[in-house]
Amino acid sequence: MADKEMLLGLSLSEAYGLHPGAWRVAAREAYTDVDVFVQAAERAEQGGMDFLFVPDRVFLHEDLTYGPPFFTMDPLMVLSAVAYTTDCIGLVTSASTSFHEPYTIARQFRALDVMSHGRAGWNAIPSYEPDAFANHGMPVPPREKKYERLHEAIQITQALWGSWRREAGQPDKTSGRFADMRHIRPINLQGNQVGSRGPLQIPPSEQGQPVIFMPFASGASLDAAARYADGVVAMPRTPDEGRQQVELMRSLVEQAGRDADDVKVFPFMQFSLGVTxxxxxxxxxxxxxxxxxxxxxxxxxxxxxxxxxxxxxxxxxxxxxxxxxxxxxxxxxxxxxxxxxxxxxxxxxxxxxxxxxxxDSANPGMIGSPEQAADMIEEWMHAGAGDGLTVVLSDVQHDLPLFVEHVVPILRQRGLRPEGYLGSTLRDHLGLKEQLGLDPRISSQDNA
Ligand SMILES: Cc1cc2nc3c(=O)[nH]c(=O)nc-3n(C[C@H](O)[C@H](O)[C@H](O)COP(=O)(O)O)c2cc1C
Structure with missing residues (x-):
C-alpha cells in the first residue's frame, strides 16, 4: 500500500440499505434472496473493494410492520455463498463471544477462510442486548464476566487456529501420508468460562488464520482490541474525532506490546449518491x-x-x-x-x-455526487481519521453501482486507491503479516 493509499470496506447488512425506504424501491427482495447479496459482493469486488463487513445481531432487532430485519438471515451462511462466486474481496462478519464456544467459532471461520482461499475476517464482539441473551436462555452477565469470556474466547480460538501448523504438510498420494500429526496438536486450554482441547480438524488457509476485527467501543472493548484486533471498526462523527480515535488506538496497541501499524482503523461513513x-x-x-x-x-x-x-x-x-x-x-x-x-x-x-x-444517527453521512463523495473521503483520510473507511449505503441497489463506477475511479485518479487487487488474501489487502495461533507478544503476558 502506497503512503497515500487508503483501504475500503463495504458494510452490507440485509443488502437493501440503511434508508428505511430502500426496501420499497428495491427491484428484488434482498433479505431472503441470497443472489442479491452475492451480486452486491461481486459488484464491490469489481470496484476492487478490500472487504465486506457484515454486522450481525442474534435477535429480531426491529418492528417488522413497516420494514425488513436489519441483518442478514445468517452471515456465515450468506458469506459462504459469496466465497464461492468471488475471488478477492475479504469476508468479515460478527460472531458473539457471549454465546458461541471458541471451538465453534474457530471451526466455522477457519472453514470460511479455507473455502475463500484466505479471505475471512471475524469481528469479535461481546453481546450486550438483553434480547440476545434471552434468545440463548441466559441472563445478561455482569460486564467484567462478559469481557472475561471475550478474552478467553479469542485466545482459545486463535490457539485452535494455530493447532494445525503448516509443517503438517500436504497430502501425499505417492507415499500415502496424509498429514504429519506431530504438527497437529491439542491446545489444552481451559479458562474460567470456556475451554478447548483441540486440535482443529481444518488446515490453515492461504493467509494462515482469519483476520480479527473488533469495534471501537468502551474502555474494556478498546483494551481487548489493542491486544487482538487487526482491524477496528469505528463510528466517529467528525474527522477530528476520527483522528483522535486512531491515535488512541495506536497508542493502546503499542502499550499492549504490538506495533502501532499492526492495526488498521475503519470509520463508518454513509453515502447517498447521484450522478449529480x-x-x-x-x-x-x-x-x-x-x-x-x-x-x-x-x-x-x-x-x-x-x-x-x-x-x-x-x-x-x-x-x-x-x-x-x-x-x-x-x-x-x-x-x-x-x-x-x-x-x-x-x-x-x-x-x-x-x-x-x-x-443512521451514528454515521457521518453525505448526500451528493461522486466528486463530492471523493472530496469528503479525501478530507477524512487527509485528517488521519482512519487507514480507510467502511462504506455504508442508503440504498445499496442504487448507490453501489455509482460508488464502484464513479467514486472509486476518482479515488484512483487522486492516488488514494490502487488500480486493482495487489494480492489475493484479506491479509494481503490490509498489509498484515501471516499469523497462525496466538500472537506470542500477547500470549507471553498471560494465558486463558
Ligand atoms: C463500529 C461498531 C460495530 C459493531 N458491530 C456489532 C455487531 O455486528 N454485532 C453486535 O452484536 N454488536 C456490535 N457492536 C457492539 C459492540 O460489540 C459492543 O458490545 C457495544 O458497542 C457495547 O460496548 P460495551 O459492551 O463495551 O459497552 C458494534 C459496535 C461498534 C462501535
Whole structure:
C-alpha cells in the first residue's frame, strides 16, 4: 500500500440499505434472496473493494410492520455463498463471544477462510442486548464476566487456529501420508468460562488464520482490541474525532506490546449518491416518499419553531425571517440555510437533516455526487481519521453501482486507491503479516 493509499470496506447488512425506504424501491427482495447479496459482493469486488463487513445481531432487532430485519438471515451462511462466486474481496462478519464456544467459532471461520482461499475476517464482539441473551436462555452477565469470556474466547480460538501448523504438510498420494500429526496438536486450554482441547480438524488457509476485527467501543472493548484486533471498526462523527480515535488506538496497541501499524482503523461513513448532487437529492426524495416522511415532519417543525401544514410548499418570507440558528446545533444552521434557499420541507428532509435514530444517527453521512463523495473521503483520510473507511449505503441497489463506477475511479485518479487487487488474501489487502495461533507478544503476558 502506497503512503497515500487508503483501504475500503463495504458494510452490507440485509443488502437493501440503511434508508428505511430502500426496501420499497428495491427491484428484488434482498433479505431472503441470497443472489442479491452475492451480486452486491461481486459488484464491490469489481470496484476492487478490500472487504465486506457484515454486522450481525442474534435477535429480531426491529418492528417488522413497516420494514425488513436489519441483518442478514445468517452471515456465515450468506458469506459462504459469496466465497464461492468471488475471488478477492475479504469476508468479515460478527460472531458473539457471549454465546458461541471458541471451538465453534474457530471451526466455522477457519472453514470460511479455507473455502475463500484466505479471505475471512471475524469481528469479535461481546453481546450486550438483553434480547440476545434471552434468545440463548441466559441472563445478561455482569460486564467484567462478559469481557472475561471475550478474552478467553479469542485466545482459545486463535490457539485452535494455530493447532494445525503448516509443517503438517500436504497430502501425499505417492507415499500415502496424509498429514504429519506431530504438527497437529491439542491446545489444552481451559479458562474460567470456556475451554478447548483441540486440535482443529481444518488446515490453515492461504493467509494462515482469519483476520480479527473488533469495534471501537468502551474502555474494556478498546483494551481487548489493542491486544487482538487487526482491524477496528469505528463510528466517529467528525474527522477530528476520527483522528483522535486512531491515535488512541495506536497508542493502546503499542502499550499492549504490538506495533502501532499492526492495526488498521475503519470509520463508518454513509453515502447517498447521484450522478449529480441534484440526482442524489431526487433519489433521497424517492426513498423518503417510500418510507413516508410524516414521522420526521414534527421534528423538523420543532427544530424550525414553526407549524408545517404542507411539505411541498417552501417556507414563507415571514417564517424564514423569524428563524434563529441554535448556537450549539450545526444541524439547525444547515436546516435554516436550506430553508432560506427556498427549499420545501420535503426537500429539506431529503438532505438527511433529521435522523431516524439508531445506526443512521451514528454515521457521518453525505448526500451528493461522486466528486463530492471523493472530496469528503479525501478530507477524512487527509485528517488521519482512519487507514480507510467502511462504506455504508442508503440504498445499496442504487448507490453501489455509482460508488464502484464513479467514486472509486476518482479515488484512483487522486492516488488514494490502487488500480486493482495487489494480492489475493484479506491479509494481503490490509498489509498484515501471516499469523497462525496466538500472537506470542500477547500470549507471553498471560494465558486463558
Ligand atoms: C463500529 C461498531 C460495530 C459493531 N458491530 C456489532 C455487531 O455486528 N454485532 C453486535 O452484536 N454488536 C456490535 N457492536 C457492539 C459492540 O460489540 C459492543 O458490545 C457495544 O458497542 C457495547 O460496548 P460495551 O459492551 O463495551 O459497552 C458494534 C459496535 C461498534 C462501535
Amino acid at each position: 448532487e441534484r440526482d442524489a437529492i431526487e433519489h433521497r426524495m424517492v426513498l423518503d416518499r417510500a418510507a413516508g416522511v410524516d414521522d420526521l415532519v414534527p421534528q423538523l417543525a420543532a427544530v424550525l419553531g414553526i407549524t408545517i401544514d404542507d411539505v411541498d410548499t417552501p417556507l414563507s418570507d415571514a417564517q424564514i425571517a423569524a428563524l434563529t440558528p441554535h448556537p450549539h446545533s450545526p444541524r439547525t444552521t444547515r436546516i435554516i440555510e436550506l430553508a432560506t434557499q427556498g427549499l420545501t420541507p420535503r426537500e429539506i428532509l431529503a438532505w438527511g437533516v433529521i435522523s431516524r435514530g439508531g445506526f
